[in-house]
Amino acid sequence: MSLEGKTALVTGSTSGIGLGIAQSLAKAGADLILNGFGDASKVIADLQQFGGKIGHHPADVSDPAQIADMISYAEREFGGIDILVNNAGIQHVSSVEEFPVERWDAIIAINLSSVFHSTRLALPGMRKRGWGRIVNIASTHGLVGSVGKAAYVAAKHGVIGLTKVVALETATSNITCNAICPGWVLTPLVQKQIDQRISKGIDPYQAQHDLLAEKQPSLEFVTPPQLGELVVFLCSEAGSQIRGAAWNVDGGWLAQ
Ligand code: NAD
Secondary structure (H helix, E strand, O other): OOOOOOEEEEOOOOOHHHHHHHHHHHHOOOEEEEEOOOOOHHHHHHHHHHOOOEEEEOOOOOOHHHHHHHHHHHHHHHOOOOEEEEOOOOOOOEOOOOOOHHHHHHHHHHHHHHHHHHHHHHHHHHHHHOOEEEEEEOOHHHOOOOOOEHHHHHHHHHHHHHHHHHHHHOOOOOEEEEEEEEOOEOOHHHHHHHHHHHOOOOOHHHHHHHHHHHHOOOOOOEOHHHHHHHHHHHHOHHHOOOOOOEEEEOOOHHHO
8 A cells, every 4th residue: 555645743753662653664566754862863864765755853842842842844845744653751760759850851752741642633634635644652651550651551441531532522534543552673762771670680582572571462563664564454444443442562562
């Protein structure tokens, strides 16, 4: 299936899951606006092989004004956003009593409020053009909790709630809104959690195995390309009546 002629914005796409999603969308023919920290030039050069137009906007999505600037850039340089993938996210692991207030605020701003801001700002253009896809990268932690992840679990549950409301408010249009709920994916975000175990003296292989064994029955990581292909499917005609779903891709995590 071809997404030629469509423009996708993927937040947090300079690494990890967002990068995998950007690659799948570019391969399917979409023009791409990348976002995220770090030097994007290598990623841009790599995506240009697929022939679409590639841009990058460095907005810090914890700041609504910078999100607004990114949406204006998309309208000015690409003619608007057809596919919005809200992916940028951070993690912090700590008990509720010891959770740093500043980390709570940052996680809520980046993992939840940014989804509200980019959605409210991208929707009018989608409505005007009569087509749109919004895909929110939530998590299994949008559906169940885990100790030490109060802010992340609260934010991801919020993302799934917001997804349902946007899906209902767009239900009679050609715009859909869904959430994807990955289990463990081996990205820098998860590597930090493995490193925390290694720093307690656990062997690196064992640390990775233990992390998987606690939650993910397949004992294998989900991969960014597997998530990217699901986003492409949600953008297809076959995906047009999938609305308000929270679709887990989790090696069996939530089947338990
Ligand atoms: P990652 O750390 O590899 O990538 C995060 C991306 O977000 C990077 O491009 C980073 O530059 C960007 N980013 C971070 N803060 C930002 C900000 N303030 N403004 C703009 N960009 C910012 O993480 P990942 O594992 O690829 O996570 C991506 C998404 O997937 C997150 O929402 C995360 O919660 C979710 N997720 C990850 C896993 C997993 O196992 N890795 C599982 C479920 C859900």
